[in-house]
Amino acid sequence: MKNNVLTRILLTSALCTLAACGSDSDGEGPGDTAVDNLRFTNRTFDIYTGEQALPDLYLYTGTGTEAYTEDNPYGLTWLTSAPAIAPVSADGIIRGEAPGEARLSVRTPDKLKQASQTIRVLKSDMLDSPLSRSMIYTSGHMLRDNSVMQSFDLGADGYMYCSQVGRGTNNHNVILVRKKADAAYESYMLLPFAGHGNNIAVEQDGADTYIWTGSYGTRNSAGDYGLSQTIARIKYTPGRTLKPSECHEHYWLPRRRNLQASLDADNDIVLFWCVNSNYTARYFYIYRLSEVKALPETPKQLSFALTWGGMNSGEKEVSETPTVVVKDLSQLEPLATIVMPESSQLTVGTQGNQGHDVKNGKIYYYEGAGNNNDGAAPSTATVTVIDFRGNRISRHAVAAIADMNALSWQGLTTTGFMEPEGIKLHDGVLYCGFASRSSDDIRRVAVLQYDLKGK
Incomplete structure (x- = not known):
């Protein structure tokens, strides 16, 4: 696969006629017939x-x-x-x-x-704003388990979809939760052995809602799952449990792991974030969504061995490099490939990856960390905007979580714990997700909203 910044762009648009705001010569130019x-x-x-x-x-x-x-x-x-x-x-x-x-x-x-x-x-400077009540999209609700939200997206059906990893005997599950912004969770699905639920994306297909999320994760010695080798496209069905082998649509990139997806369906774009085999480089691969979904399915042996089951899962422990029916992304030339170095003079990627989104020709990369719930210092969250050529457009810290007194006053956290988890842009409004926590040690969901249209 090529690693140049901009490899190919296939484009769509409608024809229109506008009043000219500049010169509009009737003279012939070099491109008249070319x-x-x-x-x-x-x-x-x-x-x-x-x-x-x-x-x-x-x-x-x-x-x-x-x-x-x-x-x-x-x-x-x-x-x-x-x-x-x-x-x-x-x-x-x-x-x-x-x-x-x-x-x-x-x-x-x-x-x-x-x-x-x-x-x-x-307007990119909206993230510099101090915390106010109007910025709080949702807060105060625990998901199915008392564990942090890992990612979220907003569906066209009016629901918020969240991912979390279970705790204790449930820690082998990614839990997909559906809820209204101002209410506790309504329903959920379980995805055993899928990974960590790092970055989910919601796609509306008629009356059905599909979730794009990592699958075929591997277990570490502590019993935690991560490093998903495929993206599964799953129809959201309340109450259903799906192991990776029971998911019927997988997307795969050879020699890449920790695969995560974000969507811009309005512009026919899908973005995949991933790392290489030895974690020395991270990538954004951008494709046409329609081309990705049209790929044929073919059996492929995954690139890396994985371990699943055992411990508290109720399943026999298995170590294998399975063969999976996938849609092989390496069969397509990406619209763009952006390589993110491990350390950068632009400071992008120097904090923990907490999610990404792609909208209207821009990538939103989210980083940061919670404050250990000790109240000694604020949590951190940073949003970097990148274009499809790999240029950094802007980088702003989320100022609202730096004021721990304001966080307490608004009922978000008494200890300043606001771990960034998930970012989405919808209709010019940027939603920054957080796993909030206080002295009661209950993990709650908080999402701040910023109207970048400047209204």
């Missing part, structure tokens, strides 16, 4: 106030497909519907001026070929 089609990566593309970005545009010509560059070799004309929000230069560089939306359009000099996308300008 460009057969123009397509953007995303239907919606997010940028932040103060950010400059070159659109992910591909040109389809008689000689092949090529990425657009700011040299503008075909003399394309760039237009924007709202220059006060997102102006665009003659060479296609967009700038985020103010929160809001604009329609970006590009066309060939002969005006016969054009494409457009929505540009949404967001």
Whole structure:
């Protein structure tokens, strides 16, 4: 597999006509007959106030497909519907001026070929805000077991879906929990031997809800499971128990482990985060969701031996390298591959990985740690925004959890324990998840919300 930052982009967009906000010459340019089609990566593309970005545009010509560059070799004309929000230069560089939306359009000099996308300008400094009651999306509820939430997502059905790992004799299970934001859990599923539930993603398919989560985990000497080698796509069915071999849809990358997925179904994007065999590098692989789901299923032997069962599980202990029917992601060329080094001068990845999300051309990487529940110092949480070329756009600490007095006043925790667990962006609102804990030692779910649209 290739490890270059941007390997390929297949793009989708709708044609539109906009009022020009810039020059619109009728003269002929070098691309009058050379460009057969123009397509953007995303239907919606997010940028932040103060950010400059070159659109992910591909040109389809008689000689092949090529990425657009700011040299503008075909003399394309760039237009924007709202220059006060997102102006665009003659060479296609967009700038985020103010929160809001604009329609970006590009066309060939002969005006016969054009494409457009929505540009949404967001505010990244919202994470600097002190804690307020309006920021609390949910708090105060324990999930099925008294163990921390590992990840969450919000479904189109109005439910919140959470993952947790069981405690004690239940610690071999990933527990998928469904709940309303303002209520205790309503139902759950059990996934024995699946892993750690690190980063789940919810997909709505008609009336059915599917959860993408790690599967085929391995047990360590303490009895804990992790390092999932596949992603299972599971129909959420209350009360059901599914071992890895009973899940009927698995996605796999050879020689990669601790596989985690996030989705941007509106833009037909799926992202996989994983590590290599010796943990010296971490990766984001970005694909077209439709292409990934269309892969044929084929039996493959997993790359690494795993141990499951024994201890308190009620199952015989097994050590094996199983053969699994999978959809092999190595058969596809990724849209983008981003390599994250173990230590970076940009400080990305120097704290514990607590989740990620992908939306509208941006990756949201979540890091941090709880404070040992001792009240001596605050917990930490940091959000880094990365584009599909691997550029760091912004990095902000979640300021709200640094004020332990405010956390206590708002009823979140009396000890400052707010371990970051899961991050999602929906309709311009960023949701930062936490496992909260106080002196009563009950693990509760807390989610803070930030309207990045600046309203």
